Amino acid sequence: MSQWKQIQQLDIKFLEQVDYFYDDTFPMEARQVLANWIEGQDWEEAANHESMATVLFNNLLIQLDRQCSQEPNFLLRHNLKRITQQLQMKYKNNPVQVAVIISSCLREERRIIALASVQEQGPLEKSMQN
């Protein structure tokens, strides 16, 4: 199961934490439509190598553009078009920043999934692990 699918199955109190760190710096809509592709790239590595960050950023825009052209729903297509334009404008001179933001989002998601998993375990199960 993709990390993003795991996120969506979390309890509302954990979803509120996810809500918090997705804003216009990297919109949740992009995270959702490219869930598997995003999780398949090494953003941590790209955050430390500008040439790799540039390639990944260009691929991200291509992927978004493709999703946009295939989207039958007018509102979603409109949103994807705007998101693609905004990301392009905002990060074209600094693709490393995108890699930093996405790797940080993915790390935060993993932290929240782990936290939820610990809190879902009953006290007995936890004490048996200790």
Added chain:
Amino acid sequence: MSQWKQIQQLDIKFLEQVDYFYDDTFPMEARQVLANWIEGQDWEEAANHESMATVLFNNLLIQLDRQCSQEPNFLLRHNLKRITQQLQMKYKNNPVQVAVIISSCLREERRIIALASVQEQGPLEKSMQN
């Protein structure tokens, strides 16, 4: 049929015109989830009367908040929450501006629907009307 439903049934070349005037000043998502409510208010009148604009603006935020709390989809709920916060921050000191923007969007939509309707008529039909 609501005006927004008519818009969505237009040909792609007209939809592109609609695409153009929906941006962050008034997001298309808000237009869509409150389609009937928005079309039922007199935004032209509110654009000329501050007290009426204030009431409509507060009602708009209440309506968005209600839609948000009823929305089962995590991404859409996240978007609606952000839109509500952004509209509140942006226009709380100038609700008349919201009325001006929405009335202008509705007018533009009507213009595009009328244009599409004329262009869909065949040459014979048009010449018979003249």
